[in-house]
Amino acid sequence: MSYTVASAVEDPDLIQKRRKQIVDAATELFAKDGFFRTTIKDIAKLAGVSPGLVYQYVTDKDDVLLLVLLEVVEAYARELPVAIAKASSPLDRLVAAISAYCHIVDERRAATVLAYRSTKSLPKHKREIIQRGETQTNQIIADVIQECIEGGHIRDVNPELFAYQIVMNAHAWALKAWHLKTICTLEQYIDQSVSILLRGVLTKRGEAELTGR
Amino acid sequence: MSYTVASAVEDPDLIQKRRKQIVDAATELFAKDGFFRTTIKDIAKLAGVSPGLVYQYVTDKDDVLLLVLLEVVEAYARELPVAIAKASSPLDRLVAAISAYCHIVDERRAATVLAYRSTKSLPKHKREIIQRGETQTNQIIADVIQECIEGGHIRDVNPELFAYQIVMNAHAWALKAWHLKTICTLEQYIDQSVSILLRGVLTKRGEAELTGR
Amino acid sequence: MSYTVASAVEDPDLIQKRRKQIVDAATELFAKDGFFRTTIKDIAKLAGVSPGLVYQYVTDKDDVLLLVLLEVVEAYARELPVAIAKASSPLDRLVAAISAYCHIVDERRAATVLAYRSTKSLPKHKREIIQRGETQTNQIIADVIQECIEGGHIRDVNPELFAYQIVMNAHAWALKAWHLKTICTLEQYIDQSVSILLRGVLTKRGEAELTGR
Amino acid sequence: MSYTVASAVEDPDLIQKRRKQIVDAATELFAKDGFFRTTIKDIAKLAGVSPGLVYQYVTDKDDVLLLVLLEVVEAYARELPVAIAKASSPLDRLVAAISAYCHIVDERRAATVLAYRSTKSLPKHKREIIQRGETQTNQIIADVIQECIEGGHIRDVNPELFAYQIVMNAHAWALKAWHLKTICTLEQYIDQSVSILLRGVLTKRGEAELTGR
DNA sequence: CATGAATGAGCGTTCATTCAT
DNA sequence: TATGAATGAACGCTCATTCAT
Numbered sequence: 057m058s059y060t061v062a063s064a065v066e067d068p069d070l071i072q073k074r075r076k077q078i079v080d081a082a083t084e085l086f087a088k089d090g091f092f093r094t095t096i097k098d099i100a101k102l103a104g105v106s107p108g109l110v111y112q113y114v115t116d117k118d119d120v121l122l123l124v125l126l127e128v129v130e131a132y133a134r135e136l137p138v139a140i141a142k143a144s145s146p147l148d149r150l151v152a153a154i155s156a157y158c159h160i161v162d163e164r165r166a167a168t169v170l171a172y173r174s175t176k177s178l179p180k181h182k183r184e185i186i187q188r189g190e191t192q193t194n195q196i197i198a199d200v201i202q203e204c205i206e207g208g209h210i211r212d213v214n215p216e217l218f219a220y221q222i223v224m225n226a227h228a229w230a231l232k233a234w235h236l237k238t239i240c241t242l243e244q245y246i247d248q249s250v251s252i253l254l255r256g257v258l259t260k261r262g263e264a265e266l267t268g269r
Numbered sequence: 270m271s272y273t274v275a276s277a278v279e280d281p282d283l284i285q286k287r288r289k290q291i292v293d294a295a296t297e298l299f300a301k302d303g304f305f306r307t308t309i310k311d312i313a314k315l316a317g318v319s320p321g322l323v324y325q326y327v328t329d330k331d332d333v334l335l336l337v338l339l340e341v342v343e344a345y346a347r348e349l350p351v352a353i354a355k356a357s358s359p360l361d362r363l364v365a366a367i368s369a370y371c372h373i374v375d376e377r378r379a380a381t382v383l384a385y386r387s388t389k390s391l392p393k394h395k396r397e398i399i400q401r402g403e404t405q406t407n408q409i410i411a412d413v414i415q416e417c418i419e420g421g422h423i424r425d426v427n428p429e430l431f432a433y434q435i436v437m438n439a440h441a442w443a444l445k446a447w448h449l450k451t452i453c454t455l456e457q458y459i460d461q462s463v464s465i466l467l468r469g470v471l472t473k474r475g476e477a478e479l480t481g482r
Numbered sequence: 483m484s485y486t487v488a489s490a491v492e493d494p495d496l497i498q499k500r501r502k503q504i505v506d507a508a509t510e511l512f513a514k515d516g517f518f519r520t521t522i523k524d525i526a527k528l529a530g531v532s533p534g535l536v537y538q539y540v541t542d543k544d545d546v547l548l549l550v551l552l553e554v555v556e557a558y559a560r561e562l563p564v565a566i567a568k569a570s571s572p573l574d575r576l577v578a579a580i581s582a583y584c585h586i587v588d589e590r591r592a593a594t595v596l597a598y599r600s601t602k603s604l605p606k607h608k609r610e611i612i613q614r615g616e617t618q619t620n621q622i623i624a625d626v627i628q629e630c631i632e633g634g635h636i637r638d639v640n641p642e643l644f645a646y647q648i649v650m651n652a653h654a655w656a657l658k659a660w661h662l663k664t665i666c667t668l669e670q671y672i673d674q675s676v677s678i679l680l681r682g683v684l685t686k687r688g689e690a691e692l693t694g695r
Numbered sequence: 696m697s698y699t700v701a702s703a704v705e706d707p708d709l710i711q712k713r714r715k716q717i718v719d720a721a722t723e724l725f726a727k728d729g730f731f732r733t734t735i736k737d738i739a740k741l742a743g744v745s746p747g748l749v750y751q752y753v754t755d756k757d758d759v760l761l762l763v764l765l766e767v768v769e770a771y772a773r774e775l776p777v778a779i780a781k782a783s784s785p786l787d788r789l790v791a792a793i794s795a796y797c798h799i800v801d802e803r804r805a806a807t808v809l810a811y812r813s814t815k816s817l818p819k820h821k822r823e824i825i826q827r828g829e830t831q832t833n834q835i836i837a838d839v840i841q842e843c844i845e846g847g848h849i850r851d852v853n854p855e856l857f858a859y860q861i862v863m864n865a866h867a868w869a870l871k872a873w874h875l876k877t878i879c880t881l882e883q884y885i886d887q888s889v890s891i892l893l894r895g896v897l898t899k900r901g902e903a904e905l906t907g908r
Numbered sequence: 909c910a911t912g913a914a915t916g917a918g919c920g921t922t923c924a925t926t927c928a929t
Numbered sequence: 930t931a932t933g934a935a936t937g938a939a940c941g942c943t944c945a946t947t948c949a950t
Binding site for chain 6: 490491492493496500531532533534535538
């Protein structure tokens, strides 16, 4: 997930501190009002700095968005492996992945929606940085799937594709929260997701394994 | 799907004709450049009318977006029932729904992505009009699911929730086309979708029914 | 002196009218405060239009400057031939050129100074448009000089170079008006200019010709 | 050429050293990019100091310009007398002045152009400091002219005015270098300048004197 | 003395919207 | 009805200047 956003300031600690202020404020405002309706002045004000200050840590308004989306993508890449690591068997890892992804999304609903709304507002090059990050996170899930296939726990589906279905299923919780929240809780959503997504691919052995508990 | 977008012009035929010009142009441009980067002038030019003319058929730039999204939502509501009607058994209807929805999405990839990006740019009231339309379309699928459950073809899942999973699965084809297109064709995508989503919920009877052919 | 400054407005009469308003206002302000200290808003206000209007007739602030300088350069190209045409002999034409150029400069002192201050503020390409116009005007004088040389009225100097000296001598009246005005009138300036510049190059015949009157 | 640019620093040696750094850098940048397009940061960086440091030796950005222009004007005042002193007769001194001024200009073409572009950017008071310096340098030439007149070498022209013509003739070499350089060398330029400017004012005696060699 | 992060006023420019024709 | 010129508020961004360290 390599990227560099240029800054006029040298001190790395200061850069980190200021960028956090800016990104936090921007995330909140972008999520609430959208990228285009949010002004740099709004962000600066909420971050408690001057508008000019922002441009010492960022080249563009685009860059602010990039930083915000990067933060989201990195949070996924950071938290998902941790959740998976707790499970010991391949199948448990897969269940954990489905469930964990939904939880991570739930914690960052606004930011996840933002990613869908705004990634395309980024110039091609910056957009690709985000997409690369996304693909890498998906790969983590695809690897678990691959492992399950090789272990004979689930049948031979396209791992990448299945990973995408799991991811999209989780994202749906954020994208359609306005409605889903009216018909079920997060835990119910996860249960039905696991039950449908997983049962659709389990082998006999996998099935036995899962119900044996 | 009731809504009214005010117009200064009286003649309903003219309103329809002009709005079609405007909406067609806007759909193309919004999809390509996004709502905020598209100007009323751009739309007018592509529609072959003057910028002032637009405001005789629309109150706002927002209104243009509303009209565009309404058109998308209505297309779903129009085409989905047709596709389902061709199938004779409940289970076939469900398979048809999953497949048809993917096809409809594929034909309107840009517009579907647009809906995700831009619905939130609408003021609350207008946004709800769109969401209402979406919910109605989902209901069509939920009804098919309900029918399958009652017929004992699939087990007792939450119909609304399952409908959402089917819808999101289709939308994913548009939202992640940039990557999915690199790993499979639409038909492969549909196959794996049906296979996973459906197998996850089939009852013994449903299973027999499906493999019996 | 070909050039085109793009305009969003179609009607040529309107373009001409508005551009005149804008250029007149800009010329006054640029001359008084300089290009960089003058804002588009200042220009618009003095021209009696809105700031946005300016950008319907001009692409850039640079373009305003280009238009202003073009007007100056064209005024030279327009008025100089007229003044020269009145004289019947080559030598008279040369005297007329020296004198006329000074008068033209005097009438546009501010604009002439502006050209010296600001031409370099133009991007290379636009700058060259101006320089081309300047060179063309110089050529008019160089031609008269050539004619005088061929007629044996003045000795064999480099016509282009001598033309430049005549031009610079006139420009000096604008560039150093702050001081020259304290030591002589325009007519005195012209007299001494003619007397020095011309006497320095006259042949015997030319001398006789001139003093014979 | 009295002037004082205030400084927060006391040590005169340091002031001189720092100001030289600043002025050297500023001269280069102003000449290349113009006063307004050059930022204090640019200057500081090229001078190898911090932006804040600049403001310890200067009150204003204007002040930097003043210092730069002062340096130019002083260079003229310093070098011209030296060149003249070498000549022994009044007429030789006049020829030397014309020639030397052109050489001095040639060595500082960029700075000379800068003076024309930017002097007016100075507030009235600071501008007058520069103009005073300029006038003093001109006086040096005017004095030589006066001497020539009194000695009967040249006829009775307005010394100040003639001095201006000589100065402008030299400045032209810088101002119009973009074109003059394409038609002659500096030496050719000087030759034609001397030949035209001088021959225009020589008395019989002066003429004899000059051709006698 | 020197640094460089921080400020904030102000500029060029865009564009939704209006309205005379 | 339709046009398109005109408006002006608002935005992204720059940079001279200040000041705590």
